[in-house]
Amino acid sequence: MLGPGKAELMEHIRATGSISAAGRAMGMSYKRAWLLVEELNAAFTGPLISSARGGAGGGGTGLTPLGEEVLSLFRSIEAEAQAAATAGIDRLEALLRPVAPAASEPPDDMSHGK
Amino acid sequence: MLGPGKAELMEHIRATGSISAAGRAMGMSYKRAWLLVEELNAAFTGPLISSARGGAGGGGTGLTPLGEEVLSLFRSIEAEAQAAATAGIDRLEALLRPVAPAASEPPDDMSHGK
Numbered sequence: 635m636l637g638p639g640k641a642e643l644m645e646h647i648r649a650t651g652s653i654s655a656a657g658r659a660m661g662m663s664y665k666r667a668w669l670l671v672e673e674l675n676a677a678f679t680g681p682l683i684s685s686a687r688g689g690a691g692g693g694g695t696g697l698t699p700l701g702e703e704v705l706s707l708f709r710s711i712e713a714e715a716q717a718a719a720t721a722g723i724d725r726l727e728a729l730l731r732p733v734a735p736a737a738s739e740p741p742d743d744m745s746h747g748k
Numbered sequence: 749m750l751g752p753g754k755a756e757l758m759e760h761i762r763a764t765g766s767i768s769a770a771g772r773a774m775g776m777s778y779k780r781a782w783l784l785v786e787e788l789n790a791a792f793t794g795p796l797i798s799s800a801r802g803g804a805g806g807g808g809t810g811l812t813p814l815g816e817e818v819l820s821l822f823r824s825i826e827a828e829a830q831a832a833a834t835a836g837i838d839r840l841e842a843l844l845r846p847v848a849p850a851a852s853e854p855p856d857d858m859s860h861g862k
Contacts, residue, residue: 635844636840676845677844677845678843678844678845679843679844679845700843703843704840704843707836707839707840707843708840710836711833711836711837711840714832714833714836715829715830715832715833716829717832718828718829718831718832718833719825719828719829719832722821722824722825722828723825725821726750726818726821726822726825729792729793729814729817729818729821730749730791730792730793731790731791731792731793
């Protein structure tokens with residue numbers, strides 16, 4: 635219902651006041667951005683994104699109070715999970731073989747062994 | 749370096765005592781399973797999987813003490829992150845529109861709208 639992509643789209647909608655600009659910022663087609671907005675608005679108890687079509691610049695597009703609540707909840711879930719995992723991740727990373735100083739390897743060379 | 753797939757493979761290796769059987773249990777080719785094992789063994793300060801090739805049934809394959817430590821750390825990171833997120837996820841789910849009683853829809857029908 636809500637994942638990193640939709641959360642980011644909501645943040646772009648809030649920042650730009652426009653569904654199409656938000657989609658563009660994420661390299662997404664207008665149609666795709668609208669589809670995601672429709673999914674979000676249908677999935678929750680009320681719409682998360684309000685859109686005022688027409689008018690100069692399509693003003694009036696943004697997050698509803700419910701949209702703000704859902705987005706903030708999502709971001710806090712992420713932060714809490716990340717915080718809880720930090721100590722364990724540090725311990726796991728301490729068991730990793732140190733990476734060699736890396737003599738400027740080309741990053742995209744798929745022909746490398748390993 | 750380590751994700752859900754490799755962790756599951758390690759658990760199957762522990763359960764079956766065999767890299768090929770572990771791969772098979774996950775629908776993975778022998779070659780793919782070996783590649784993942786080699787990656788795991790190279791990534792950490794020591795091998796995570798010991799393999800005794802040859803001999804009846806290829807016995808002696810299993811997790812090293814370091815492998816057990818890494819696997820247990822990975823599973824505890826997951827559990828801690830999940831536990832930390834639970835309250836927030838519950839609050840988020842409470843904002844979802846209740847799903848209609850679902851008149852026994854076929855689960856894999858991709859032609860459905862939405």
